[in-house]
Amino acid sequence: MNHPLPLSVSGPWLEAPATQQIFALLEQAGHQIYAVGGCVRNAILGTAVSDIDLSTSARPDRVLALARAAGVKAVPTGIEHGTLTLVIGGTGYEITTWRRDVETDGRRAVVAFSERIEEDAMRRDFTMNALYADARGQIIDPLGCGIADARARHIRFVGEPSERIREDYLRILRFFRFYAHYGDPAEGPDPEGLAACAELAGGIELLARERIGSEMKKLLAAPDPAPALAAMQASGVLAHALPGADAKAMALLVHFEAGRRPDALRRLAVLGGADPATGLRLSRQEAREYALIRDHIGSQLSPAALAVKIGASAGASVLLARAALFETPPPGEAEAGLVRGAQAQFPVRSTDLPGLSGPALGARLKALEQAWLSSDLRLSRAELLALSVPGPGG
Structure with missing residues (x-):
């Protein structure tokens, strides 16, 4: 059944007093x-709106002057x-003057301000992102295809794909x-x-690793x-973004994850490839979480022992990753072991x-703990103390 194209949008994000105040300020x-x-x-699309970006025909100095006159804080x-x-009210709203690109080098652009919304739309990446709405929710579609592409969930570059990509190679990954x-x-x-992404994939290597990682x-x-x-893998793009990565196990992982919150680091561990801590510039915390999962995928520890060693959450990720990579049954009942270990x-x-x-005590405790973990936490205190466990030189 064909539905009429929506001509307007609405929602708390648009109707909020702060949003309407900014519209009124400029209008x-x-x-x-x-x-x-x-x-x-x-x-x-009927999905959550988290950020509100605004565009205007007014030049930045004019926006700044109007904001200051109205007592609105403006940050350049x-x-x-x-x-x-x-x-x-403690919330930031980005407002940008209409622009057109004057010069680009694949990473950043030199822009000039424009009086025409069509020029502003032409410099955007995808048609579904070149959509505008006024204070009443009336949609402006300067390209004439953004609404239809959004409804069809069709990710299409504005204009010639290769031109958009050469303006900023990050658009390959955004695609x-x-x-x-x-x-x-x-x-x-x-x-x-x-096809354009495949042809120009080498441009990814010109980008900062932080941008690729994000x-x-x-x-x-x-x-x-x-x-x-x-x-991405079939087109050769994945090899430039994360050398050595392999996406073949991802569909099975997603299937096993049913009902769970998506976890980018778990999925990254299944992709494998070059160390993402440096290749994608992960934060220290992200790098630690990634390493916990990746380093234990091939271990022989039971679910209960994993929970003791790295925590129940990371342990669950290891079980899921193992199942996807080695094409074994999903964790299922094994998750009870995570609870027992926790x-x-x-x-x-x-x-x-x-x-x-001193060191001898530490070494013995570590050896006994390893024996306990290897027993699936089954050995009792008395059984552990009765073991003949090698010491530092044994």
């Missing part, structure tokens, strides 16, 4: 102002590119990330866009990133070994 001064991009796209977060952040989150997996990626983590957080990752305590204390101290 009453004779300027055009619209919500743009993700908030409009998500409202059409990117004023050289036309962006200010207006802060109302797959948007496909993972908003695309129709039954239709597959846009053929022209996919995009990859967002992609891996999609409900089901498997179709996008398979397309509640267990190593039964031997240093006071149980009165004849030892």
Whole structure:
């Protein structure tokens, strides 16, 4: 059944007093102002709106002057590119003057301000992101295809795909990330866009690793990133983003994860490849969490022992990763072992070994704990103390 194209959007994000205050601030001064991009796209798709970006015909200095006159805090977060952040009630709203690209080098652009919304739309990455809405929710579709592409969940570059990519090679990864989150997996990626990404994949290596890492983590957080990752691998893009990674186990992992919150680091551990701590510039905490999973996938520890060694949450990720990579049955009943391990305590204390101290005591406790873990936590205190466990030199 065909449904009429939506001509307007609504929602608390648009109707909020702070949002309407900003619209009124610019409109009453004779300027055009619209919500743009993700908030409009998500409202059409019926998904949550988290950030509100605004675009205007007013120049940055004019926006700044109007905000100050109204007592609204304005932060020049990117004023050289036309962006200010207006802060109302502790929430920031980015507002950017309409722009057109003057010069690009694949990583950043030199822009000039524009009087035409069509020029602003033409510099955006995908048609579904080149949508605007006024204070009343009326949609403006300067390209004439953004609404239809959003409804069809068709991720399509604005204009010529290769031109958009050469402006910023990060758009290659954004193409797959948007496909993972908003695309129709039954239709597959846009053929022209996919071909351009494959042809220009080497440009990814010009990007800062932090930017690559950020995009990859967002992609891996999609409900089901498997179709996008398979397309990335087939096109050669994945090898440039994360050398050595293999996406073949991702679909099975996603199947085993049913009912669980998506975990980008668990999925990254299943992808494998070059150390993402350096290759994707993970934070220290992320690198630790990744290493806990990746380093224990091949271990022989039982579920209960995993929970003791690395925690129940990381242990569950290891069990899922093992099942996907080795094509074994999903954890199922094994998860009861994680619960048992989370509640267990190593039964031997240093006071149980009165004849030892210092490094010798530490080595004996470590050896006994390893024996306990290897027994699936079954050995009792008495059984452990009765073991003949080699010491530091034994």
